[in-house]
Amino acid sequence: MTKHCCIIEAYDDGFFPHEFKGGKGDTxxxxxxxxxxxxxxxxxxxxxxxxxxxxxxxxxxxxLLDGELIMLDGxxxxxxxxxxxxxxxxxxxxxVVAVQLYPLNLERVRLALLKHFPDGEERFRVVxxxxxxxxxxxxxxxxIQVMAVGIDLDSVVEVLRHVCIYSxxxxxxxxxxxxxxxxxxLFIT
Numbered sequence: 001m002t003k004h005c006c007i008i009e010a011y012d013d014g015f016f017p018h019e020f021k022g023g024k025g026d027t028x029x030x031x032x033x034x035x036x037x038x039x040x041x042x043x044x045x046x047x048x049x050x051x052x053x054x055x056x057x058x059x060x061x062x063x064l065l066d067g068e069l070i071m072l073d074g075x076x077x078x079x080x081x082x083x084x085x086x087x088x089x090x091x092x093x094x095x096v097v098a099v100q101l102y103p104l105n106l107e108r109v110r111l112a113l114l115k116h117f118p119d120g121e122e123r124f125r126v127v128x129x130x131x132x133x134x135x136x137x138x139x140x141x142x143x144i145q146v147m148a149v150g151i152d153l154d155s156v157v158e159v160l161r162h163v164c165i166y167s168x169x170x171x172x173x174x175x176x177x178x179x180x181x182x183x184x185x186l187f188i189t
Contacts (some may be wrong), residue, residue: 006159007035009067009094010172011058013047013077014184020049020079022116027078027188029054030180031061034172037165041065042179047078050117054081055088062092069151069159072098073173075130080113082126085149095151097159098130101144101169106131139168 014028026048033041043061047053054077062070075083075098085096109127113120134145137157141164148156163170 006068007033007040008069008071008159008163008170008172009033009062009065010071010073010170010176011061011077011083012073012173012176012180013054014180014182014188016049016078016184016188020188022079023048023051025049025188026051028180028183029057029061029077030176030183031058031065032172032176032179033065033067034175037163037171039175044179044183047081050079050081052081052119054078055083058083058088059091062088062094068094070094070096071170071172072096073177074098074100074104075126076109080117080123082123084126085130085147089149093150096147096149097151097156098147099144099170099173100131100134100146104131139164141168144168 009031011031016025016027026046029045029047031043032039043064045057047057077083085098089096110124113124117123130147133147136143137146137160146156163172165171
């Protein structure tokens with residue numbers, strides 16, 4: 001990591017109607033490669049909602065984007081697809097910072113996963129490990145929760161201080177969210 005920041009790959013998913021859950025529709029996963037608030041590159045993948053494809057697509061996009069650090073908006077994408085930050089770090093060799101902006105009701109997540117997915121226990125294991133690894137980090141606006149793999153907490157705080165410029169949401173994640181949501185609203189609904 002450089003003194004100021006690094007080249008960040010941030011990933012988020014797009015909007016989808018509730019009736020798409022359970023593999024009945026698709027949405028977009030977008031990765032943006034940023035440096036000092038400039039978008040250097042964008043990767044887009046279309047995935048089936050709850051289809052279990054998101055992790056694989058993020059790994060593929062990460063190879064294309066070739067950033068220095070991966071930033072995730074939590075660990076659930078495209079419904080209840082889970083992205084394991086430990087596995088992502090292991091497979092890509094890039095540090096991973098997963099950001100949790102809002103509280104998570106772990107029991108509700110567990111019940112939903114067990115009810116709707118044959119592999120619900122495995123999906124919940126990823127969510128629980130993530131949740132139990134969250135560390136509070138203060139931003140200029142409020143405290144957020146983060147999980148970091150392959151990077152020390154001081155470096156995470158430095159990166160967040162640099163990229164949380166308008167709100168507690170890191171700017172690379174905000175950009176990925178806007179692009180994914182716009183694509184989904186244009187092409188899916």
